[in-house]
Amino acid sequence: MKFFDWIKDFFGVEKSMIFINQNALASNEALVAIKDFALCSAINLIAGVLSKCEFKTYLNGIEVKGDEYYLWNIEPNRNQNSTQFIQEFISKLLYYNECLILDINGQLIIADDFTQTEYAVLENTFTNVTRGTMKFDKTFKMSEVLYFKYSNNDVQRLLSELMNGYNNLLKMAIGKFKRSGGRKGILDIDATASGDKNFQQRFDDLMNNRFKTYFEAENAVLPLHRGFNYNEQNGEGSKKSTSDMVDISAIVKEELDRAAQAFKIPTSLLRGDIADVEKITDNFLTFCIDPLSDMVGEEINRKRYGKSAFLKGSYVKADTTCIKHIDIFSISESFDKLIASGGYSIDDLRQKAGDSPLNKEWSKKHWITKNYSDVQDMKGGEK
Template sequence: MGFWSWLKGKTLGGKSVEVSTETLQKYVDQEKMAKLVMEEFTIHAAINLIANCISKCEFKTYSGGKENSGEEYYAWNFEPNLNQNASQFLQELVAKLLYNNECLVIESKGQLMIAEGFVKEEYALKETVFSHVYRKGLTFDRTFRMSEVLYFRLSNKNIRSLLSNLCAGYDELLNEAVDKYEKAGGEKGTLKIDAIASGKKYGERSFEEVFEDLMNNRFKIFFNSRSAVLPLFDGFNYTKQAAEQSKKSTSEVKDITDILDEIVETVARAFSIPVSLLKGDVSDVEKITRNFLTFCIDPLCEMIQKEINRKRYGRKEIQKGNYLKIDTTAVMHIDVFDIAEKIDKLIASGMYCVDELRQKLGDAELGTEESQMHFITKNYTELSEVSDVKGGDTG
């Protein structure tokens, strides 16, 4: 945002200022700061929504085309490193990817770690090299080649930077709308001062001191108080001005809410999130969640999945049926009683066995021979068999 960019690197009295909440509070009042963080709040809400969804996904691993649960499965679903579980790791990965447009993951001593900072050198015909990679105060004294790391990148454009530039205009509109709202209900009046008052002494204070205290302190407290009394000296006479509109109208409030809605809608479109989902609307949640999965979560998981497969498996292993797949079906909450008939249909058609369906529903697999068998009812048969039966009946 414009204010943040201005304050970063600004020096006050020859001393650099660290940009933090505490620092801002020294120079910006709370109301103005609330306006400044609206864009950041909306972007973080969108990123957290996406990160939380992907952290619920299951990273399935396959060996020879069949699902297995080896070391790779454990790393992505339970413990990628000693200090993070899989959910924390994935939330940080997605948040950094969406906020910074890129994220670097390295492996050290069998642990997957997300780099907090790095220097990247790109080449046309050689591998990109990453140096000065650091995490939690540790800077690695070696360089990493592109083939040795997982490097996730969204696009050549930084979405957050584009949003910041776009939302800068909204900040100005929001400030104007808030000012209009405040003025609509503000009190106005006239202060009459007798000519002789300007030359009088008020105890030990001069007229200028009394006047400055009245205008800068007493009137401010008087106007901001719900109930108050304003003491005036001889020669001062305050008269309230009749206002055309004493109460704040709904139009001023609507101006503010419209701009806030515009910010939310802009951020939602940038991250391919249904607007109603980011706003928290509860109507038709199932439908908008499907759209969210289709246009936001699935493409992001596809990109993450491909980078993992090409770096940690490689072409030869993938051709042998060894690969990783991100299952996004776990994102939506499933009520087993709502889909009981569909479960029966999936088993009856031979599409899934009992254990496969129990896994999708989040239940423990039975692990028996019967629960792993596929069944098909007599309703499902080849067309030729049906014709033979009809022919036999008419013969």
């Protein structure tokens, strides 16, 4: 028989045992919250960054702004703007490893739940599709929807299994921290007190009310019945150690790092470190954001444009170059070189910097300095 079970049977203690179980439950909830915090921090970072992308639309190789541009950049449906839509879309894609988007009468609707039936050669189908309180009584074919799958493995499930191990370590560290700062004592009970007819009532009141008030108060006096003698056990073990807190922070940091790794985010970026932030941001855009934006663009192009239109130069492209903040004064020399080499027009660069284009004939032209010339024209090292 366990020690606490023996105490329970001997004294008939019920309330104090329930109090201990409630503390354990609160501790478990805290551990789950830390795991969800790490996961949601990574997902929200990616979703927020991708919502800043501009979906550029092209018709026969020429950039245009029409209905498709408005749909993806301003208003996908009546209830969401583009930022809200993209953030929900990416969050569901990363958390559930897949996301389904429907085109309902020209509106893009993100499904909350669905059932997919997979085939080897025929089109996959989607049934039991729901959004909010609405259920669509229709079987959707793969060609009729936009279906996105983030990874062949369920990242969220694998990450949760990994973090369960860290949670066990964190639980031990929290327990150690609580014990190091907790107040401890020894309660002596005389045989005469335990034989009193009101013993059970007095014991319950002492354990569940008086001790609780005594330990929680900054200054307090503990009145005891005859036969009860309490001795406080204070010493070095009751002092909180800074190393205990360091153990807790190290495990929380480790959970954040593993969440960042799972989604290809630089660990220092998710933790909020500012050292070498420019290089870290470039790494984040290259290995995390660009592959996601490419996947989104490919699915849109193959479903909403098709092979024939795409080969003729009609497509959508998620432009990630507008994600980073641009300080026009710090890149003025780069602007000059881009215009001088003919790579971009003045209006192109004004839009990149967040300014409105001038829309003048000369601002739309591409200029090149006389320092550049055709290599075929170079004879004897000089022209």
